Amino acid sequence: MKVLGLVLAWERGKDLANLTKIRASSALPVFGKYRVIDFALTNMVNAGISKIGIITQYNPRSLMDHLGSGKEWDLDRKTGGLFILQPYFSLENRSMGYAGTADSVFQNMTLFRRGNEDHVLIGSGDHVFRTDYNDLFRSHLESGADMTMMTAEVEPSELTDGDWMLSSTSSGRVTGWKEYASQEKDSVAADSRKIVPLGVYFINKYLLKELLYANVPEGKNDLVKDIFVPCSSSITVHEYRFRGYWRNLRAGIDTYYKTNMDALKDEIRHELFYEKGTVYTKLKDLPPPKIANTAQIRNSIIADGSIISGKVENSVLFRNTRVFAGAVVRNSVILESTVIEEGALVENAVLDKNAIVRSGRSLQGRPNKPASIEKHGVV
Numbered sequence: 001m002k003v004l005g006l007v008l009a010w011e012r013g014k015d016l017a018n019l020t021k022i023r024a025s026s027a028l029p030v031f032g033k034y035r036v037i038d039f040a041l042t043n044m045v046n047a048g049i050s051k052i053g054i055i056t057q058y059n060p061r062s063l064m065d066h067l068g069s070g071k072e073w074d075l076d077r078k079t080g081g082l083f084i085l086q087p088y089f090s091l092e093n094r095s096m097g098y099a100g101t102a103d104s105v106f107q108n109m110t111l112f113r114r115g116n117e118d119h120v121l122i123g124s125g126d127h128v129f130r131t132d133y134n135d136l137f138r139s140h141l142e143s144g145a146d147m148t149m150m151t152a153e154v155e156p157s158e159l160t161d162g163d164w165m166l167s168s169t170s171s172g173r174v175t176g177w178k179e180y181a182s183q184e185k186d187s188v189a190a191d192s193r194k195i196v197p198l199g200v201y202f203i204n205k206y207l208l209k210e211l212l213y214a215n216v217p218e219g220k221n222d223l224v225k226d227i228f229v230p231c232s233s234s235i236t237v238h239e240y241r242f243r244g245y246w247r248n249l250r251a252g253i254d255t256y257y258k259t260n261m262d263a264l265k266d267e268i269r270h271e272l273f274y275e276k277g278t279v280y281t282k283l284k285d286l287p288p289p290k291i292a293n294t295a296q297i298r299n300s301i302i303a304d305g306s307i308i309s310g311k312v313e314n315s316v317l318f319r320n321t322r323v324f325a326g327a328v329v330r331n332s333v334i335l336e337s338t339v340i341e342e343g344a345l346v347e348n349a350v351l352d353k354n355a356i357v358r359s360g361r362s363l364q365g366r367p368n369k370p371a372s373i374e375k376h377g378v379v
Contacts, residue, residue, distance in 0.1 A: 002116060002121050003048075003119045003120070003121050004049075004053070004112070004119070004121070005039065005044040005048075005120075006052070006120050007024035007026070007052060007054050007055065007121070007124070007125045008104065008199075009054050009059060009063060009126070010119060010128070011167065013126060013249070016250070016256060018029070018372055018374035019252050019256065019372070019374075020059075022375060023059055024060060024155070025125075025250045026124075027060075027063040028249055028256065030128065030259065031260060031301065032301045032318050032319070034281045035282075036126050037040055037066070037067075037126070038279055038281045039127070039129060039272075039279060040291055041131060042073070042130075042279050043119065045280065047133035048052055048131070052073075052083070052084065054085060055085045055098075056084060057086065064084060067084065068077045069082065072280050072281060085104075087107060088107075100221055101224070102212060102215065102216050102221050102235070105122070105208075105214055105223065111210065112205060112209055118204065118205060119137075119205055120203055121201075122199075122200070122201045122354050123202075126249045127198065127199060127247065128246070128249060129198075129244060129245060129246035129247070131150075131244065132276060133202075137202065139172075139238070140238070142201050143171075144236070145173075145236045145237060146203065147203040147204075147236075147238070148238045149197050149240065150197070150198045150240050151168075151195050151196060151197050151241055151242065152196060152202075152239065153195055153241075154193060156192075159180045161181055162180070163180045164180070165180055165194045165315065166195040166239065172241075173238055173239075174239055177229045188369060193218070195239065197239075199248070202286045245271050247259045247262075253350060254369065256350065257333055257370045260333045264301065264314060284304065286319055287304065289302040289306040290306070290307045294310070294325045295308045295309055295310065296298070296311040297313075298312070300315045300316065300317065301315075301371065302317050302321075303320075303336075304320075305319045305320075306319065306321045306323075307322050308321075308323045309325040309327075310323040310325055310342075311323075311327070311328045312329045313329070313330045315332045316334070317329070318336040318338075319336045321338050321340075323340045324339075324344075326343045327340040327341060327345070328347075330345075331348050332346050332347060332349045332370075333350045333352070334351050335350075335353045336353045337353055338353065338355045339355075339357070340357045341357060341358055341359040344359060344360060344361050346364075347365070348365040348366055348367055348371065349363050349371040349372065349373070350373075351372070352374050352377065353375045354376045355374075355375070355376065355378070357373075357379045358378065
């Protein structure tokens with residue numbers, strides 16, 4: 001089966017505050033040495049997809065620097081490979097930028113026309129999960145559906161404005177869509193889990209082209225709300241239920257913090273990094289972390305190039321971090337090249353790259369509302 005992969009990586013994720021001032025949400029560093037988009041690319045490559053388009057827009061420099069030629073994902077090839085799809089100005093398109101998810105795909109229709117793929121797999125670049133897409137492909141072919149989407153069951157309390165709730169038959173056919181709004185919270189049954197789409201859609205390429213050409217020129221720019229939902233009565237849509245660990249990091253800085261902390265749990269770390277094989281990422285030529293005699297480390301991830309002389313508990317430390325003697329880092333996420341000086345205390349916090357916590361200073365948040373420092377910030 002020939003499949004074209006499309007990764008939607010063009011949004012900022014405004015709820016991520018300072019973390020996305022200088023980068024797209026898909027370029028967020030996670031788990032010590034990875035970027036969020038590594039999971040989307042790894043899942044596709046492991047399913048045999050060798051032609052992948054990355055649709056970018058918001059502040060893409062960091063993302064493009066990470067992706068490079070795609071060699072880490074075996075996508076630096078003569079046929080197929082990695083394509084960076086940015087918005088552009090032309091005589092036909094005088095608005096610089098994408099108006100929505102459907103418009104972002106529609107503006108890159110050239111990639112469809114120049115390929116011989118039969119199907120398109122669309123995914124989001126800021127979701128963390130591992131799966132074998134070959135199972136989804138088989139489910140799609142066996143059901144005879146026009147489109148198959150990945151779904152999951154969630155608690156009603158996990159729903160946020162704009163989320164879609166689905167209803168389906170016992171065979172998996174989607175029969176209804178409902179958009180969730182917080183003012184309707186009381187009308188949503190609290191005693192039953194809800195089925196929601198996870199932003200992964202597998203569809204025949206020629207059908208998708210027809211849907212886009214019929215709707216986007218009319219100003220219908222959202223892939224789900226304007227195209228998939230209205231057309232679900234005329235095409236057959238099936239769900240593929242996902243039952244593993246999944247997080248949408250665009251949801252906010254709280255979710256970003258909790259997702260990184262989840263990697264400290266054995267069962268989640270095993271699912272993300274061992275059950276489905278290696279997660280591919282851009283490597284850096286750095287030495288192993290150096291742990292001094294004065295260091296105390298408990299239940300933490302310490303990435304390459306770091307030098308630890310202080311106390312680190314239940315934390316994720318990225319590459320080249322420095323924790324000086326007498327400093328304490330607890331329940332925190334410390335991004336690359338950040339320095340925690342002597343006697344400083346960091347607790348329940350997220351520190352972006354190249355931040356500095358001066359000697360004797362304290363930065364403390366709460367588990368449900370972590371404190372944060374932007375890139376190059378100083379406390």
